[in-house]
Amino acid sequence: ERYIMLSSIFALQPDKWHIDGLDQILDYTIAKYFADNYLVNQSGLKYTILQPTNLTEEEGTDKISLDVTGVTSNPIPDVAKTLAEILKHDNTIGKVIMMNSDDTPIDAASASVK
Template structure:
């Protein structure tokens, strides 16, 4: 059992993730800007926790003391304008990493995006989103000493999860993935040492999640 802070717990992936973690008997701090967003949640393993990404790292760190791992699942999805995207997907992510180091939390999993390493695929209104994800990933890998996992899912869908995925460490893949399966992969990654210090792309595939992670 782990004590895990999920930042962005009210997001489409975050909502699924906190329930999966609870079902695994992990204790979850569901980090949201407004805890009222989770008033309909009645689960003794999930604690709604006010977590405002606009605050300074020193303040955010106070919410992280005593936890085992952090998942950064917050994100604008590129739909809230470039300014908000940079403040949440980039600066919010970096401040969360800095806060983790202040609080002494080592494990940090971030939900990124496929193609963040390929600027030729940054097109249209999504360019600020990809840029934010790219530099947040780079900060995590190169400017921290955190024990990281970077999950880069393909196009997200609301289909029912299958539990069957394809994980790749190269960028020459394309495809989609159900949000439910993203959440399952993140949850499994937290309990699998094969995923530490790793970056991988995630799309729907043919392998059970645990088998795919163990082959990384």
């Protein structure tokens, strides 16, 4: 009934694929573009797509931002916790959510999605 997909930052915005950091993973971003588009436009599923910035192997902070303007980083544990938290919030259904590390607790950020 519910589908949560991990994607990549700006995957649905080809005009941003030239940004430093994204230009190095262009094939991956293109694949995510098609997967995200299918989920949004053809699947018929209750979806949420999470588009984090670069994943890093660091300790999680349990704090994020959903106001992403560039390519920064996300500790992998924070991305995993955000994916799990999304399931608790119906307000995230039908949304594409971009995230990066910052200072808002993950549960509060997830609850604030409009």
